[in-house]
Amino acid sequence: MERILIVDDDITFALMLRTWLAKRGFDVESVGSVAAARTALAKGSYSLVLSDMRLPDEDGIALLQWMSGEGIAAPVIVMTSYAEIQNAVRSMKLGARDYVAKPVNPDELLKKIREALEASAASESFELAERSARGERTEKAEKGVRGTRDSVEPLNYIEGRSDAARQLYEYVRLVAPTNMSVLVNGASGTGKEHVAQLIHRGSKRAGKPFVAVDCGAIPRELAASEFFGHVKGSFTGALTDKVGAFEAANGGTLFLDEVGNLTYETQVQLLRALQERRIRRVGSTREIPVDIRLVTATNENLEAAIVRGSFRADLFHRINEFTLRMPELREMRGDILLFADFFLDQANRELGKHIVGFDAEAVAALTRCEWPGNLRQLKNAVKSATLLASGDYITCRELPAEVTAATPAAPSFSLRDPASEEEQIRRALSAAGGNKSQAAKLLGIDRKTLYNKLHLYGIE
Incomplete structure (x- = not known):
């Protein structure tokens, strides 16, 4: 009990x-x-x-x-x-x-x-996995085993309290212990790699390598070498043998960021490796078995890319056994100050400052900004303001102009048109950061009426 x-x-x-x-x-x-x-x-x-x-x-x-x-x-x-x-x-x-x-x-x-x-129960499971992973890495070090890219950066984050954030982390906790391939879909700056690392740490592969590859930064002619490695002399510039990402991640998790940027030819090679679970280094005839858990991320609509013919449907279904949608910061408006204060603590440590918080006008500016760059933009804005601040509190004078100039008109909502009622409710919830009482006020209805309509439309 x-x-x-x-x-x-x-x-x-x-x-x-x-x-x-x-x-x-x-x-x-x-x-x-x-x-x-x-x-x-x-x-x-x-x-x-x-x-x-x-x-x-x-x-x-x-x-x-x-x-x-x-x-x-x-x-x-x-x-x-x-x-x-x-x-x-x-x-x-x-x-x-x-x-x-x-x-x-x-x-x-x-x-x-x-x-x-x-x-709390899920956190304990994560911690046990982490202790197990640390123990295994220590054992390897004692035996003189040389690591490749099997380290994961310490996670320094805070979970949001909005409905959108809670749902995201609940899904992460559910899918992490499985071996399903996960597609993380979200706009730039929403923290896709952070979620990929959380999935790895919550999996049975936590003590094994986590290898991240930025697909948008790989030159077309070097893609096969980056993924599968090469042998010395296989092409001009191949001065030594190279271990590819698949081989480096063997037993662990391979994270492919911006997977939508892969060329069609590379997609074919990637699909073959995922289907056969075997790879061959460029210039070699020897096949190497690999066991990896795949997590991919994109800010593109891959289904639209399939229609355009730039992304393979069979690869999409292979990488998309489970989809996580990253909420944008404006969908977590109730969490903005929580994240801002967290980033302020980080900036204080990095810059040797002792800023206490944000004054009332700065708070208002932070919460009304639309944050198109999401958490990355917020983090940069807070760090810059921390550097410039000379008093105990950050004011609008220190915040970037794009933050203080953001004064969008208050959203308008109406339930007069029954055809758009569900959409209006969803918009109001988004504008209120998931706060149902605030959403009811925006809609001009009482909380009980809102709950009845949420039940009617099956809105969580």
């Missing part, structure tokens, strides 16, 4: 919440202060912590900091009547899984609790 610790000095509310959760199968305890929470967490193991932000002795931030210092990994959901963005961002940076405002919607809270517990 999952154990939950409630930290709230409102005795009546805590008792009601404790009783309600107990009826749903949880083992629940409650305390009324940060000091009491520390004592309870030090004595016992809990699956999740529900903590109020304002407590009589300290606040929820102090509890998160203490848990982090003690290495207590239980997910935390912070509850507060003071739903301020800066506090939400700060608590999530310190490890909070989620942030909900009082009065708490019971069904919404239960959903967040279950998501947090599932994510």
Whole structure:
């Protein structure tokens, strides 16, 4: 049975919440202060912590900091009547899984609790795979085995809390342990390679090589050599034997970025290698068996490319056993400040700065920008502003002009035309970053009506 610790000095509310959760199968305890929470967490193991932000002795931030210092990994959901963005961002940076405002919607809270517990279980699986991978690499090093390209850069990221981000990472956790070929489809700057690395780390191949190839950067005449390797003297410039990407990734994951840029001839060679699971170096007659898990990425519409005749349909079906669509940043508008604050922490470390955050005008500019360059553009904008900032907070003066000049008109929504009702609802949800209450306001309807229409149209 999952154990939950409630930290709230409102005795009546805590008792009601404790009783309600107990009826749903949880083992629940409650305390009324940060000091009491520390004592309870030090004595016992809990699956999740529900903590109020304002407590009589300290606040929820102090509890998160203490848990982090003690290495207590239980997910935390912070509850507060003071739903301020800066506090939400700060608590999530310190490890909070989620942030909900009082009065708490019971069904919404239960959903967040279950998501947090599932994510915690998945995280433990990822960590076990990582420990196994580190152990295997250490063993190889001790035996003097020379690695090729089997290292994966440490993942430095934060998961968004919007509906679009949650769905993406849920799909990643589902597909990662399988051996399915995954096509990651998304615009430039959305983090496709990051997701490919997550898939590798969550798979049974985590201790094996992860090899990334940028298909858009390979000269046509060298494509076969890059993928399959070559033997010395096989062509002008082949001064030594070379191991290709397939061979280097043997046993692990091969990631092909911008796969839509491959020439038709290279697509034929790639398809043959994937079908036969054998490759032959350029200039060699010896076939080499390979065992790889393929993850590809593109910002193109490959189905349209098939119609144009520039991409092979049989290769598309071979690489597309499962598709992940990367949401654009404007679809995760509720996460923009969370990502911005995360990138600010990175920039502070890299530049030796100590910027605290963003002032109100900068926050408004960040959240209204459309971010055509997605997370990459946001990261660059924050880093540049961090370098220029001279005070404690980043202001609009330090942000790039394309960010501060972005003042799109407020979107207009109407449900008067039944033929476009579903599309209007989807647009409103996107504009609100998945926040259903905000979407209902944009549509001019109440939350209950919106939920009924979501059910009617089968919108998640």
